Amino acid sequence: MRKRLFVQLFIMMLFCSVSAFAQQSIKGKVVDGANEPLIGVNVIIKGTTTGTVTDIDGNYQIDAEKGSTLVFSFIGFVPQEILVGDQTTIDLALIEDSEKLEELIVVGYGKQRRKDVTSSITTVKSDDMTKGVTTSAAQMLQGKVPGLSVTRNGSPGGGVSSIILRGASTLRGGASPLFVVDGVPGGAMPASEDIASMDVLRDASATAIYGSRAANGVIMITTKKGAAGVARVSYHGYVAIDRATAGYDMMSADEYRSYLDKNGLTLNPEDDLGADTDWQDEVQRTGIAHNHHIAISGGTEKTKYNASINYIDHEGIIKNTAMDRINSRVSIQQNALNDRLKLSFNLMTSIENNESGLLNENDGKTVFGGMNYYLPTVPVKLEDGSYYENEQISQYYNPVAMLNQYSSDTRYKKIMGNVSASLNILEGLDYDINLTYQDNQDNKGSYVTRDALIEQGKNGVAKRSSYESTKKIIEMFLNYSKSLNGHNFKGMAGYSWEENKTGNGLAADSYNFTSDALGYYNLDLGNPVSGYMPNMGGGKMNTLRMISVFGRLNYNYNSKYLFQATVRRDGSSAFGENSRWGTFPSFSAAWRAGEEDFIKNMGIFDDLKVRIGYGISGNSAGFDPTISLLKFTNAGTYYQGGEFVSAIGPVQNANPDLKWEKTDMLNIGLDFAFFNNRLSGTLEWYRKETRDLIWNYTVSTTKYYVSSLTTNVGKIRNDGIEFTLNATPVATKDFTWSTTLNLSNNNNEVLKLSNDKFQIDNIRTASLNGRGQSGMTQQVVEEGRPVGQFYLWKWLGYNEDNVSVFEAADGGTTLKPTSEDRFYAGDAQPDLVYGWDNNISYKNWTLNVFFRGVTGNKILNASYAKLNYAAEATHYNQLAREIDAPIEDYNSHFYSTRYLEDGSYIRLENLALSYDLGKITEQIEGLSVYASCNNVFTITGYKGIDPEVSLGGLTPGVDFNNFYPKPRTFMFGVKLTF
Numbered sequence: 001m002r003k004r005l006f007v008q009l010f011i012m013m014l015f016c017s018v019s020a021f022a023q024q025s026i027k028g029k030v031v032d033g034a035n036e037p038l039i040g041v042n043v044i045i046k047g048t049t050t051g052t053v054t055d056i057d058g059n060y061q062i063d064a065e066k067g068s069t070l071v072f073s074f075i076g077f078v079p080q081e082i083l084v085g086d087q088t089t090i091d092l093a094l095i096e097d098s099e100k101l102e103e104l105i106v107v108g109y110g111k112q113r114r115k116d117v118t119s120s121i122t123t124v125k126s127d128d129m130t131k132g133v134t135t136s137a138a139q140m141l142q143g144k145v146p147g148l149s150v151t152r153n154g155s156p157g158g159g160v161s162s163i164i165l166r167g168a169s170t171l172r173g174g175a176s177p178l179f180v181v182d183g184v185p186g187g188a189m190p191a192s193e194d195i196a197s198m199d200v201l202r203d204a205s206a207t208a209i210y211g212s213r214a215a216n217g218v219i220m221i222t223t224k225k226g227a228a229g230v231a232r233v234s235y236h237g238y239v240a241i242d243r244a245t246a247g248y249d250m251m252s253a254d255e256y257r258s259y260l261d262k263n264g265l266t267l268n269p270e271d272d273l274g275a276d277t278d279w280q281d282e283v284q285r286t287g288i289a290h291n292h293h294i295a296i297s298g299g300t301e302k303t304k305y306n307a308s309i310n311y312i313d314h315e316g317i318i319k320n321t322a323m324d325r326i327n328s329r330v331s332i333q334q335n336a337l338n339d340r341l342k343l344s345f346n347l348m349t350s351i352e353n354n355e356s357g358l359l360n361e362n363d364g365k366t367v368f369g370g371m372n373y374y375l376p377t378v379p380v381k382l383e384d385g386s387y388y389e390n391e392q393i394s395q396y397y398n399p400v401a402m403l404n405q406y407s408s409d410t411r412y413k414k415i416m417g418n419v420s421a422s423l424n425i426l427e428g429l430d431y432d433i434n435l436t437y438q439d440n441q442d443n444k445g446s447y448v449t450r451d452a453l454i455e456q457g458k459n460g461v462a463k464r465s466s467y468e469s470t471k472k473i474i475e476m477f478l479n480y481s482k483s484l485n486g487h488n489f490k491g492m493a494g495y496s497w498e499e500n501k502t503g504n505g506l507a508a509d510s511y512n513f514t515s516d517a518l519g520y521y522n523l524d525l526g527n528p529v530s531g532y533m534p535n536m537g538g539g540k541m542n543t544l545r546m547i548s549v550f551g552r553l554n555y556n557y558n559s560k561y562l563f564q565a566t567v568r569r570d571g572s573s574a575f576g577e578n579s580r581w582g583t584f585p586s587f588s589a590a591w592r593a594g595e596e597d598f599i600k601n602m603g604i605f606d607d608l609k610v611r612i613g614y615g616i617s618g619n620s621a622g623f624d625p626t627i628s629l630l631k632f633t634n635a636g637t638y639y640q641g642g643e644f645v646s647a648i649g650p651v652q653n654a655n656p657d658l659k660w661e662k663t664d665m666l667n668i669g670l671d672f673a674f675f676n677n678r679l680s681g682t683l684e685w686y687r688k689e690t691r692d693l694i695w696n697y698t699v700s701t702t703k704y705y706v707s708s709l710t711t712n713v714g715k716i717r718n719d720g721i722e723f724t725l726n727a728t729p730v731a732t733k734d735f736t737w738s739t740t741l742n743l744s745n746n747n748n749e750v751l752k753l754s755n756d757k758f759q760i761d762n763i764r765t766a767s768l769n770g771r772g773q774s775g776m777t778q779q780v781v782e783e784g785r786p787v788g789q790f791y792l793w794k795w796l797g798y799n800e801d802n803v804s805v806f807e808a809a810d811g812g813t814t815l816k817p818t819s820e821d822r823f824y825a826g827d828a829q830p831d832l833v834y835g836w837d838n839n840i841s842y843k844n845w846t847l848n849v850f851f852r853g854v855t856g857n858k859i860l861n862a863s864y865a866k867l868n869y870a871a872e873a874t875h876y877n878q879l880a881r882e883i884d885a886p887i888e889d890y891n892s893h894f895y896s897t898r899y900l901e902d903g904s905y906i907r908l909e910n911l912a913l914s915y916d917l918g919k920i921t922e923q924i925e926g927l928s929v930y931a932s933c934n935n936v937f938t939i940t941g942y943k944g945i946d947p948e949v950s951l952g953g954l955t956p957g958v959d960f961n962n963f964y965p966k967p968r969t970f971m972f973g974v975k976l977t978f
Helices: 002-022 204-213 253-262 279-283 367-373 399-405 862-867
Strands: 023-031 042-045 051-053 059-065 069-073 080-083 104-107 110-113 121-125 148-152 160-165 178-181 195-201 218-223 229-244 287-299 303-315 322-336 341-356 406-426 429-448 461-484 487-511 542-557 561-572 581-591 605-619 631-640 643-652 661-674 679-698 708-731 735-752 763-765 779-781 789-793 795-798 804-807 822-827 832-842 845-855 858-861 900-902 905-918 926-940 967-977
Touching: 042 059, 051 059, 104 121, 104 195, 104 218, 178 204, 204 218, 204 542, 204 561, 204 581, 204 605, 204 661, 279 367, 279 399, 367 399, 367 862, 399 406, 561 605, 581 661, 605 679, 789 858, 822 858, 858 862
Parallel strands: 178 218
Antiparallel strands: 023 059, 042 051, 042 069, 069 080, 104 110, 121 195, 148 160, 195 218, 229 287, 229 967, 287 303, 303 322, 322 341, 341 406, 406 429, 429 461, 461 487, 487 542, 542 561, 561 581, 581 605, 605 661, 631 643, 661 679, 679 708, 708 735, 735 832, 763 779, 779 789, 789 822, 795 804, 832 845, 845 905, 858 900, 905 926, 926 967
């Protein structure tokens, strides 16, 4: 017994002595380059979770074995590793991490170090983009870039209603930024998983290099490329579930019957068949989406490659709506001639199928409206299996019948090939050439069944169309750089040729089919009446060509004083023969004040830069080559020589002076960073004025062929302030919280609509044509007011007969307001747009919480007004909210200030939790899983379905059943790397 006890004590003493020998206590102090102590530096034994952090004086103490490695890391500094030997004290000075400043960002026809940038450019990396079921780059930028307003709808794949950068600046379409994919303007959009980063060029000193197409901003998309090393295969897949978040609360069958009974009204017998139908439930469903992305990349120092294939299938929350798409992409880079020649080949293809229906057509043919207005007292189908319909009520269609009796399918095919070469001619001089070909095909077919009320009497209607568009681009440019005693010069000069052909195709239709079996697949089976002329679609092929020369000069002294000048001269066949060429210059400068000794000696700033820039860019989007020409069309027939002969007549005047719209923009910016870059941000002020706005003006037919002329007259101004703040409030060994807040304010004003030759008082917009309101408009574009100015009747409440009354122009009241009785009633432009992104990490867990919202804008809830139609209460279902409203109010549906609401909201856009399991086996290099929820909740006082309505075009802020309901999405995904 004593012997055993002795042995145990001996072993314990031996173990303790070995442990004491193996472990040694190490202490030290960590400072920065100015010998100031660093608080909270992580000190970890490499390969373990054992570690500590430095205290308020920068001191630390840790027990570590001889031969182990200590890793010192701190935000804003380069991590360092120290091998543990016999020393017991390890003091260390961490080196400031300038990686962010040295980071290359994409600009037009080249790249620049971030610290050398003189313009307003925001970069969003793939990991920071908005997550969700997305199929376009714009969706991924929502809420991430100050000044960029992206409005989404809920259509399968995630539709985008509008994209506006720094305010509305045109009276026409084409207000979205120019997308440049891997250097190709308007290039085919890659799969979301293939995007490495997006650089948003926000001011004209950055965008002017793209000349006549850059007035609305430029978004540069860079796709992922291969890297030298062993081949890596990655897979990203997810399953998503979409549920409708909200809808209008319509009366149930019992509520509706009680409502009518209380008001002394009864239904016609054929409109009350004892049913209790929830039409929203009949139309909507739980949508399922799944996405799969497989990529392989690798190569050598000479040859690098990246290839991927992506498939997404997304059911909409409206039945019979869906989207599926397959994308493939191949990218190869090859070096030759001792790395002086770099060749690149990129090929992207996409096939997308869309299934939709009569979601929002005119004259009541709208599923969005029908699922609210249709009576709950009738069934979906009658006992004989036919759909219930009541032909006696105007603009009244069974929404389920519309979904099932009307089909519309569209297939989009896209292919883009790009070949580029870069040759280093001599030191500092490179020659680049890019060749691009892109082909888009749209094939559409639709069919209305023989028994459908929406095409009553036609016994089936079939339509087919097929159109193709092509894009060819040749661009070549020289880049030269030279450095001499701190003076750094870069010059670029280039040439571009582009040709776009659109409208190459045709359409046809037919009706009177004996069977619905073949749908739209065989138009020959139709039996139209004698003399029927098929609709050929009205399409015409247009060829638009553009030739450009451009250049850029950059100078900096020790990366402290920076200057940039660009110029582009564009020639476009879209404009008048006297105005086909335009010049677009820009200038910008920056002072990196943080590099001055007197700033460094303050010990406050890690970075401080002041920027100023001015430039001119243009808007040529939405134009075709015939817009400035005299055009003729069929003008009936005339009698000649005993027979009727077809006649032609003018339909458009020529304008040889028509030119593109131009935007002048001044931008002043301040970039700053504090506390070892744990707090950084940007403050911007800008003013942009767009002149020569294009509109159609009334002219005298004594001078012109027709009474309208398309010409340049107007001017719009936008000015605003944008603020971005990045912070890392907490950073410890296991826990990190990083946050980004961006705020933007824009003030929009129409400065001019008329000149000495062409006059117009205003432009009336938003003609919603409500019952009894034909010819009335609800918005106005007018000098001194913003785009989206509401011009409405002022609702004063009810009179003694419970009828809505309105203020008259003379200050009195009226039951029958006219166009003269309207008042200015606020506008759709937000005072503030914001996004707040938070990433919280604890060990291998990461939580993302992303809020965004707007405030200060107005929304005309025309959808609500249309549903609140008390005068037709026996024909249409009513809003449950209005159950106690006076049924005598035959003016209840008038578009007035009664339905103008505050559109402010804050939305928890994304809540995502992921876990990184790291390397699992020798074959599985990485594995992570995640779950997320999009559109978690919305805080708003708005009474409509969703306060996020389109802010684009001339009718922003109008809710008129014109968007697909936005769902709440639950996602479950996995990422694997082999």
